[in-house]
Amino acid sequence: xxxxxxxxxxxxxxxxxxxxxxxxxxxxxxxxxxxxxxxxxxxxxxxxxxxxxxxxxxxxxxxxxxxxxxxxxxxxxxxxxxxxxxxxxxxxxxxxxxxxxxxxxxxxxxxxxxxxxxxxxxxxxxxxxxxxxxxxxxxxxxxxxxxxxxxxxxxxxxxxxxxxxxxxxxxxxxxxxxxxxxxxxxxxxxxxxxxxxxxxxxxxxxxxxxxxxxxxxxxxxxxxxxxxxxxxxxxxxxxxxxxxxxxxxxxxxxxxxxxxxxxxxxxxxxxxxxxxxxxxxxxxxxxxxxxxxxxxxxxxxxxxxxx
Amino acid sequence: xxxxxxxxxxxxxxxxxxxxxxxxxxxxxxxxxxxxxxxxxxxxxxxxxxxxxxxxxxxxxxxxxxxxxxxxxxxxxxxxxxxxxxxxxxxxxxxxxxxxxxxxxxxxxxxxxxxxxxxxxxxxxxxxxxxxxxxxxxxxxxxxxxxxxxxxxxxxxxxxxxxxxxxxxxxxxxxxxxxxxxxxxxxxxxxxxxxxxxxxxxxxxxxxxxxxxxxxxxxxxxxxxxxxxxxxxxxxxxxxxxxxxxxxxxxxxxxxxxxxxxxxxxxxxxxxxxxxxxxxxxxxxxxxxxxxxxxxxxxxxxxxxxxxxxxxxxxxxxxxxxxxxxxxxxx
Numbered sequence: 001x002x003x004x005x006x007x008x009x010x011x012x013x014x015x016x017x018x019x020x021x022x023x024x025x026x027x028x029x030x031x032x033x034x035x036x037x038x039x040x041x042x043x044x045x046x047x048x049x050x051x052x053x054x055x056x057x058x059x060x061x062x063x064x065x066x067x068x069x070x071x072x073x074x075x076x077x078x079x080x081x082x083x084x085x086x087x088x089x090x091x092x093x094x095x096x097x098x099x100x101x102x103x104x105x106x107x108x109x110x111x112x113x114x115x116x117x118x119x120x121x122x123x124x125x126x127x128x129x130x131x132x133x134x135x136x137x138x139x140x141x142x143x144x145x146x147x148x149x150x151x152x153x154x155x156x157x158x159x160x161x162x163x164x165x166x167x168x169x170x171x172x173x174x175x176x177x178x179x180x181x182x183x184x185x186x187x188x189x190x191x192x193x194x195x196x197x198x199x200x201x202x203x204x205x206x207x208x209x210x211x212x213x214x215x216x217x218x219x220x221x222x223x224x225x226x227x228x229x230x231x232x233x234x235x236x237x238x239x240x241x242x243x244x245x246x247x248x249x250x251x252x253x254x255x256x257x258x259x260x261x262x263x264x265x266x267x268x269x270x271x272x273x274x275x276x277x278x279x280x281x282x283x284x285x286x287x288x289x290x291x292x293x294x295x296x297x298x299x300x301x302x303x304x305x306x307x
Numbered sequence: 308x309x310x311x312x313x314x315x316x317x318x319x320x321x322x323x324x325x326x327x328x329x330x331x332x333x334x335x336x337x338x339x340x341x342x343x344x345x346x347x348x349x350x351x352x353x354x355x356x357x358x359x360x361x362x363x364x365x366x367x368x369x370x371x372x373x374x375x376x377x378x379x380x381x382x383x384x385x386x387x388x389x390x391x392x393x394x395x396x397x398x399x400x401x402x403x404x405x406x407x408x409x410x411x412x413x414x415x416x417x418x419x420x421x422x423x424x425x426x427x428x429x430x431x432x433x434x435x436x437x438x439x440x441x442x443x444x445x446x447x448x449x450x451x452x453x454x455x456x457x458x459x460x461x462x463x464x465x466x467x468x469x470x471x472x473x474x475x476x477x478x479x480x481x482x483x484x485x486x487x488x489x490x491x492x493x494x495x496x497x498x499x500x501x502x503x504x505x506x507x508x509x510x511x512x513x514x515x516x517x518x519x520x521x522x523x524x525x526x527x528x529x530x531x532x533x534x535x536x537x538x539x540x541x542x543x544x545x546x547x548x549x550x551x552x553x554x555x556x557x558x559x560x561x562x563x564x565x566x567x568x569x570x571x572x573x574x575x576x577x578x579x580x581x582x583x584x585x586x587x588x589x590x591x592x593x594x595x596x597x598x599x600x601x602x603x604x605x606x607x608x609x610x611x612x613x614x615x616x617x618x619x620x621x622x623x624x625x626x627x628x629x630x631x632x633x634x635x636x637x638x
Binding site: 028029031032034035036038039040042043045046047049050052053056057060104105108109111112113116117121122124125127128129130131132134135136137138139140142143144146147150151169172173176200201202205223226227229230231232233236237240258261262265266273276277280283284287288291292295 | 327330331333334335337338339340341342343344345346348349351352353355356359413414415417418420421422425426434436437438439440441443444445446447448449450451452454455456457497500504528529530531533551554555557558559560561564565585588589592593603604607610611614615617618619621622626
C-alpha cells in the first residue's frame with residue numbers, strides 16, 4: 001500500500017492500484033466521515049424533544065390520574081382535588097358530533113374525488129381541501145363563531161354544537177385527503193368485476209369499494225379524530241369552556257380537556273397546574289393511542305392491498 | 308358471420324324498474340354536493356369574517372389597520388372609539404415563524420437525510436414513526452410543556468447566557484422575560500419539525516436511484532452524493548415543505564399564546580415579549596367588547612390572508628414536486 005501520491009504515480013508500469021488514494025481523496029473521505037457524524041448528532045438532537053415531552057408529561061401527570069380525576073368536576077384553582085370530568089364529557093360530546101358531521105361528508109367528498117369527479121371542478125376541490133388543512137384553527141373558530149353565533153343572532157350560542165362544528169371543519173380536509181389516498185389504492189379490477197356482475201355504480205361504491213378500503217378509511221378517520229381531540233384554539237372561541245358538566249348542546253358554554261389544561265396552566269396555583277399535567281397526560285394517551293392504532297391498521301391495510 | 312347482423316341485447320329488466328333507475332343519479336348528486344360543500348364551507352367562512360370585519364377596515368382604513376402600530380381596544384357597543392393597528396401582531400407572527408423555520412429547516416433536512424440514507428433499515432421505520440408521533444402531539448401539550456418545563460429549565464438559562472454574552476448587540480440586548488419571541492419561536496420549531504421532515508423525506512426518497520448509483524459509480528463519497536445529487540434533486544420539494552411548515556407556524560395559536568408574552572406592541576429585540584395574530588385573537592376574544600370583536604375579525608382576516616398566500620404557494624410547489632407522496636398524512 002503506497003501512501004504518498006508521488007510514489008504511486010511514478011510506478012514503473014504506469015499502473016495505479018485501485019486502493020491507492022491520490023489527490024484529495026483523504027480530504028473527501030474525512031469530509032464524508034464528518035457529514036455522517038454531524039447528521040447522526042442532529043438526528044439525535046431532533047429526537048430529544050419528543051423524549052423530553054413524553055417523559056415530562058408522564059412524570060408530572062401520572063400521579064394526578066385517578067378515578068376521582070376522571071369522574072369529578074374541577075374544584076377552584078387553588079384547591080386540591082377534583083378532576084376534569086367536565087372536560088372529558090364535553091370533549092366526548094363534541095367529538096361525537098364532530099365525527100357525525102365530518103366523517104360522512106368527508107368520505108362522500110373523497111369518493112367523489114376518486115370515482116366520480118372529473119376535470120377542473122374536482123381538481124379545484126382537491127386543491128381547496130389541501131389548502132384547508134393549512135388554515136389556522138383559530139380562524140376556523142372565529143369564522144364558526146361569526147356564522148353560527150353572530151349569524152343567527154345568538155339563537156345558537158357558545159356551546160357544544162358550535163364547538164363541534166369548528167372541530168368538524170378542522171377534521172374535514174384531513175378525512176377527505178387521506179381517505180382519497182386510501183380509496184385510490186382499491187384496484188380497478190375490483191370495480192370492473194362488480195360492474196361485470198351487473199352492479200350499478202352506487203352499488204359498486206358502497207358494496208365493493210368502501211368495504212375493500214375499510215381498514216384504510218378507519219385509519220384516516222382515526223387520525224382526524226386524534227387531531228380534532230387535541231384542538232384548543234377554536235374551542236376558546238366556540239365552546240368557551242366550563243367547569244361544570246354540561247348536557248345542553250346549544251346554548252351553554254361547554255368544557256373540553258384542552259381548554260381545562262389551558263386554564264390550569266395559566267394559574268399561579270399548584271393544584272391547578274397539577275391537574276393540567278394530569279389532563280395533558282390523559283389527552284396525550286388518547287391522541288397517541290388513536291394515532292398508533294390508526295398507523296398499525298393502516299400499515300396492515302396497505303400490505304393487504306399490495307398482494 | 309353474425310358480426311354484421313348482431314342483435315341488440317335485450318334491455319335489462321332491472322335497469323328501468325322502480326326506484327333503481329334514479330339511484331345512481333341521486334347518489335352522484337349527493338357526492339357532488341359533498342364535494343362542493345368543501346368549497347361552500349371555505350367561502351362561507353371567508354365571506355362571513357370579511358363581512359364582520361368590514362366596519363373596522365372602513366373605520367381604520369385597510370392599510371392603516373395592517374401597518375398601524377397602535378392597538379387600543381375600545382369598549383363601545385355600536386361605534387368605534389379605539390385605535391386598531393395590527394402591525395405588532397403581524398410582526399410577532401412573522402418573527403416567531405421565521406425563528407421557527409430558521410431552526411427547524413436545517414434540522415429537518417439533516418434528519419431526513421439521516422433517515423433516508425444512513426439509518427439501518429429497521430431503525431428507519433422506527434425513526435420516521437417517531438417523527439410522525441411528534442406531529443400528533445396536540446399543541447396545547449407543547450404549550451404546557453414549554454411554559455412549565457422547557458422554558459424555565461432549558462430555554463431561559465440559554466437566553467440569559469446569550470443575553471449576557473452577546474447583549475451588546477441590540478438584537479440580543481435588553482431584559483429577558485420568561486415569555487418572548489425567541490421562546491415561542493423555538494417551541495414552534497419543534498412543532499413544525501415533523502411536518503417539514505415528513506415531506507422532505509418523501510421527496511428525498513423519490514430521488515432517482517439511477518442518478519445516485521451513477522454518482523457512486525463515478526467515485527463520489529456518500530456526502531458528495533447527498534450534496535450534489537440528492538439535495539439539488541429535492542430542492543423544490545424542500546422549499547414546498549418549508550413553506551408548509553411556515554404556514555403552520557404562522558397560524559399556530561395555543562403554544563404561541565402561552566409563550567410569546569402578550570404585550571400589544573412590536574419589539575425589534577429577540578427577547579421581546581410581543582404578540583402574534585392568532586395568539587391575540589385567542590387571548591382577547593373572551594373579554595372583547597362588540598367593537599373589539601369587529602377588530603378581532605379584522606385580525607382574523609389578515610391572519611387568513613397571510614397563511615393562505617403561504618399555503619397556496621406551498622401546495623402548488625409540493626403538488627409539482629411530490630404529487631404521489633401521501634404528504635397529507637403527516638398533517
